[in-house]
Amino acid sequence: KYTVLTTKHHDGFALWDTKVGSLSAKxxxxxxxxxxxxxxxxxxxxGLRLGLYYSLLDWSNENYPNHTRTESRYDIKKDPKRWEKFCKFNFGQMEELNTTFKPDLxxxxxxxxxxxxDWNSAGIIKMLRSTNPDVIVNSRIQGYGDYG
Structure with missing residues (x-):
């Protein structure tokens, strides 16, 4: 038996005290x-398993290319440094969740x-499993998950 809690949805609001960014419950x-x-x-x-939901995209982050599903800020191919800033932010948040909560999923x-x-899906999986080797990942990471 397990449960999954949304830690951050597409709006970018983190339910934990993230040190990476200022948009949080705290x-x-x-x-x-x-x-x-x-x-x-x-x-x-x-005695349940802990699952954490995390949205890779973040429409409220100024370095994320899309402001909404239909409104874009920039093209990641034309501004790779800005995209790199967002990826660093994203990795930072995922690293916090992984080391703080050690989720099962x-x-x-x-x-x-x-x-x-572009997401560096392989790098995300490698980073997560470096400190949480048995974690299970769903399929919404473009072919790098454990199940569909």
């Missing part, structure tokens, strides 16, 4: 606290806006 909401830790602790206490979403090479 820094920019009335909650003023990390909302994932108590949930994760109770999931473990109940990642449920990625939003992969349709970029190619696997």
């Amino acid at each position: 820094k920019s909401s009335p909650a003023k606290r990390d909302l994932i830790t108590p949930f994760a602790e109770e999931v473990r206490r109940q 990642y449920w990625f979403d939003g992969d349709w806006e970029q190619k696997a090479e």
